[in-house]
Amino acid sequence: MASPAVLLLLVFFVIPVVLAFGLAFTSARLVSPTPPRFVGLRNFAMLAEDPVFLRSVLNTFAFAAVVVPVQAGLALGLALLVNGRFRGTNFFRTVYFIPVVTSMVVVSIVWTFLYQKDGLLNRIIDAVTFGLVQGPDWLNDPSTSLAAIIFMSVWQGAGFHMIIWLAGLQTIPADLYEAASIDGVSRWTRFRFVTWPGLRATRTFVLITITISAFSLFTQVNVMTQGGPLDSTTTLVYQAVRSGYQQQQTAYASAISLVFFVLVLIVSLVQRYLTREKD
Amino acid sequence: MATRSPQSAARLSPVLRRLPVYALRALLALFFAFPVVFMLVSSLKPDQQIFGDLGSPRAFLPVGSLSLENYTAVFDRVPAVRFLLNSLGVSVITIVLGILVNSLAAFALSRMRWPGRKVLLTVIIATLIVPFETFALPMVWWVNKLPWLELNGFSLTLTEGWLDTYRVQILPFVANAFSIFLFHQYFQSIPKELDEAALIDGAGWFGIYRRIVMPLSGPAIATAAILTFLPAWNSYLWPLMVVQDEELRPVMVGIQYFFQLNVSWGQIMAYSSMITVPVLALFLAFQRSFINSIASSGVKG
Numbered sequence: 001m002a003s004p005a006v007l008l009l010l011v012f013f014v015i016p017v018v019l020a021f022g023l024a025f026t027s028a029r030l031v032s033p034t035p036p037r038f039v040g041l042r043n044f045a046m047l048a049e050d051p052v053f054l055r056s057v058l059n060t061f062a063f064a065a066v067v068v069p070v071q072a073g074l075a076l077g078l079a080l081l082v083n084g085r086f087r088g089t090n091f092f093r094t095v096y097f098i099p100v101v102t103s104m105v106v107v108s109i110v111w112t113f114l115y116q117k118d119g120l121l122n123r124i125i126d127a128v129t130f131g132l133v134q135g136p137d138w139l140n141d142p143s144t145s146l147a148a149i150i151f152m153s154v155w156q157g158a159g160f161h162m163i164i165w166l167a168g169l170q171t172i173p174a175d176l177y178e179a180a181s182i183d184g185v186s187r188w189t190r191f192r193f194v195t196w197p198g199l200r201a202t203r204t205f206v207l208i209t210i211t212i213s214a215f216s217l218f219t220q221v222n223v224m225t226q227g228g229p230l231d232s233t234t235t236l237v238y239q240a241v242r243s244g245y246q247q248q249q250t251a252y253a254s255a256i257s258l259v260f261f262v263l264v265l266i267v268s269l270v271q272r273y274l275t276r277e278k279d
Numbered sequence: 280m281a282t283r284s285p286q287s288a289a290r291l292s293p294v295l296r297r298l299p300v301y302a303l304r305a306l307l308a309l310f311f312a313f314p315v316v317f318m319l320v321s322s323l324k325p326d327q328q329i330f331g332d333l334g335s336p337r338a339f340l341p342v343g344s345l346s347l348e349n350y351t352a353v354f355d356r357v358p359a360v361r362f363l364l365n366s367l368g369v370s371v372i373t374i375v376l377g378i379l380v381n382s383l384a385a386f387a388l389s390r391m392r393w394p395g396r397k398v399l400l401t402v403i404i405a406t407l408i409v410p411f412e413t414f415a416l417p418m419v420w421w422v423n424k425l426p427w428l429e430l431n432g433f434s435l436t437l438t439e440g441w442l443d444t445y446r447v448q449i450l451p452f453v454a455n456a457f458s459i460f461l462f463h464q465y466f467q468s469i470p471k472e473l474d475e476a477a478l479i480d481g482a483g484w485f486g487i488y489r490r491i492v493m494p495l496s497g498p499a500i501a502t503a504a505i506l507t508f509l510p511a512w513n514s515y516l517w518p519l520m521v522v523q524d525e526e527l528r529p530v531m532v533g534i535q536y537f538f539q540l541n542v543s544w545g546q547i548m549a550y551s552s553m554i555t556v557p558v559l560a561l562f563l564a565f566q567r568s569f570i571n572s573i574a575s576s577g578v579k580g
Contacts, residue, residue, distance in 0.1 A: 001391070001484065002399070005384035008454035011425075012418070013406060019417040030420055081304055086297075088304075094566055095308040098315055101562045101569070103513035105531045106551045110314045113544060120317070123334045159311065160573060167574035208408070216412045219515055223534075237412045244416035245520045253416040261413040268408055 020261065023254035030248040043255035053256065055231045056239045063150060063235065064214040064267075071154045072206050075161035080195075082162070083169050093166075097159040104156065108223035111152045115139050115224075139225055142232035149220050149233055157213070161206050168202025169195070204275040208268050215264050236260045313339060318555070322349055322548040329544055349549035356546065359553065361526060362533040366554075369448045369529060370511040376453045377507045378500055384454075385462030386488050390474060400463065406456045412516070419520050422447050443524045452511065458503045461575065465499035466492060502572035505565070512558060530554040 024043055028036035047053050082092045099107060114120045115138035122135030138148040172195065180190045218237040221227060227234035227242070236256060244253025316339050321329045323345040332338045353359050387393070388400050422441040429438045441447040469492060477487050493500075515531040522528050531554070537547045562569050 001488070002384040002387035002396075004380045005454040005459060006399070008380065008450065009403070009406070009456070012451040012454065013409075013414075016414040016418040016421050017409065019421055020414045023417050023420065028420060030423065078307065081300070081307070090566070092304050092308060093570065094563070096311045097562075097570065098312055098559070100573075101509070101558050102315055102555050103515075103531060103558070105513070105515050105534055106318070106555050107314060109534065109547060109551055110318045113547075114314065114317070118330075118333070120333050120338060127334070155311070163570055163573045164576070212408065212410050216410045218412060222516075222519075240412075240416055241516065241520070244419065250416060250420045257413050257416055261409070264408070264410060264413065 020254050020257050023251050024258045026251050028250040028254070030244070030250050036251065039251070043252050044259075046252065047255055047259065052231055052234060053239055056227075056234045056236050057259075059146060059232070059234060060215060060217065060236045060263075062146065063153075063217055064211060066150050067153055067157075067214045068207065068210050070150075071157055071161060071210055074154060074158045075206070076165050076199075078158060078162040079165035079169060080191075083166060093162075096162055099156045100159040102156075104219040105223055107152065107156050108220045111148075112139060112224050115148050140229055142230045145225055145229060145232045149217075149224060152224075153214075153217070153220060157210070161210065164206055164209075165199070165202060168199045171202075172198035200275070204272065207271055207275065211267055211271060212264055215260070215267070236263075315555070315559075318548050319552050321545065322552040323347070324545060325349075326543055326545045329548075349543075349545040350553070352543070352546050353550045353553065357533055357536045357550070358525065359533065359550065362528060362530045363554070365445075365527060366512055366529040366531075369445060370508055373449050373452050373511045374504050374507045376449070377455055377458055378503055380453050381455055381458035381503065382462045382493065382496070382500070383488065384459050385466055386484075386492060388459070389463045389466040390471065390487070390492070391484060403456045403459055407460075415516060415520070418451070422451070422521065442521050443527060445527060447521050448514070448518055448527075448529065451517075452507070455503075455507065457506065457576065461503055461506075462496070462499055465496055469495055498568075498571075501565075501568050502575055505569055505572045506576065508561075509558075 023036065025038060025040060026036035027039050027042075078096055082089060082096070116122075117135075117137040117140075119138075121138065125133055125135040136144050138144050176194045176198070177190065180194055185193075216237055217235045218241065221233050221235055221238045222241070225233045227238050237260065240253045240256040240260065243249045243256065320339055320341050323341060324332070324343060325346075325348065328343050329338075332343065337343070388396050419442075424439065425441050427438050427441060427444075427446070428435050473491050474487050477491055482490070513531060514529060518529050518532050522532065534547070534550060534554075537543070537550060
């Protein structure tokens with residue numbers, strides 16, 4: 001009874017993953033009259049000298065370095081804010097979750113509009129500062145483009161992780177809080193000694209899922225900036241897609257994918273190690 | 280009078296104390312909802328008014344000359360109905376096949392005893408950390424080489440290449456490690472004594488699956504359906520690479536057509552609203568199951 005699933009996983013997961021490793025060492029192209037030929041490390045040598053690729057590694061790390069802590073933190077804040085029973089619990093949870101159910105393509109388009117030089121964001125900046133500060137052309141300025149994409153991405157994904165934090169909060173036994181309230185400890189102490197340790201398993205999960213999705217950054221870049229301006233927003237996945245799909249260089253794209261895969265693996269192993277059970 | 284005032288102050292103070300928290304919640308609600316509200320409202324306005332309203336709160340209010348003109352223009356400009364039906368069909372078939380295939384696998388893994396099932400389950404769960412993006416490109420090359428049987432008149436012919444088909448949008452996403460895991464966890468909570476009783480009564484394994492386990496698994500099925508629906512409806516990268524034929528493209532890729540030639544933001548907002556509103560409506564109707572299904576993806580420890 002497991003065989004249909006196993007067969008499908010074999011064809012659409014195992015084989016492509018193995019191919020990702022194999023094709024990286026060949027000259028394969030998407031459409032080519034000649035069969036792929038083994039070329040050793042040539043693709044990787046080319047990668048090492050490709051400034052756009054190196055820039056994409058840097059951007060990917062920069063994106064993850066900001067998005068992981070900020071999104072996880074914001075989501076935890078939201079979860080604490082809507083945890084428990086109060087008037088409108090469901091209303092607030094639902095509203096914070098709206099960006100998650102709106103597709104990334106759609107939110108990218110709406111934000112592209114909001115980020116325009118004379119767009120909503122700059123009009124607000126203008127109004128708030130009484131015309132003293134001129135907002136930049138967010139997506140067309142290399143110094144602000146990545147930040148703009150980061151801000152939008154944090155906004156879009158926070159609701160998803162809020163729900164996961166909430167699920168974690170529900171697993172903390174209520175009597176721990178009761179004991180704490182009898183002792184009359186401060187809100188911060190209660191968080192520090194009851195809530196935070198109680199969220200250990202959730203924390204690992206949230207950090208790893210945000211990291212993996214941050215590393216996989218593609219849609220926002222493809223819709224909002226196409227990697228520009230001046231490669232300031234290009235990413236590993238965007239580069240892989242560009243060379244593999246637009247330029248049909250399957251082998252080169254596989255090499256990028258392989259680097260990406262190894263990076264994701266290392267980062268999640270390191271995170272798992274750092275957040276392991278210490279007792 | 281003097282004796283009553285401390286009392287009413289005491290009664291009032293909890294409300295006052297909660298006020299800043301509510302203000303913060305409301306502010307955040309605005310922050311998370313405003314782009315979607317802006318999109319819906321703008322879709323009803325002519326382009327000039329969208330830009331004119333940007334400087335004021337009118338940008339978020341359905342005021343001025345409102346019409347469905349942008350929507351009718353969308354239908355004139357792109358085969359929007361076709362895109363919507365493509366996405367709907369692909370999503371529904373992926374969900375139905377997925378529920379069947381993944382629950383069967385989970386059933387075999389959780390309720391039948393056979394050598395290697397524990398190893399297989401571990402391997403399946405381990406695949407969850409590999410993002411689709413890492414092997415999407417080799418996969419394009421691979422599906423382009425895959426054979427397929429095609430019915431031509433009365434003869435079956437073997438064709439090669441899956442690019443520009445519906446199947447390439449469906450089959451790779453049917454088997455899903457997370458759904459298998461989800462069903463597995465759920466099936467574990469159904470008493471095994473039911474199987475034994477049914478076996479004694481002469482039922483086969485498939486009978487147990489169909490008559491006992493699946494009818495008891497409503498919440499798991501709903502969760503798997505929701506978690507399959509969202510990525511299927513929102514899929515963008517994969518169809519962008521493997522579907523060139525306009526007739527077969529899903530809604531998210533259809534948005535590209537609006538950035539060619541004269542860009543009309545009103546039409547873009549109308550199209551964006553059209554492909555978002557069905558999901559938002561589903562979400563508001565089944566809000567509890569949506570949120571529970573996301574929550575259940577986090578509580579695996």
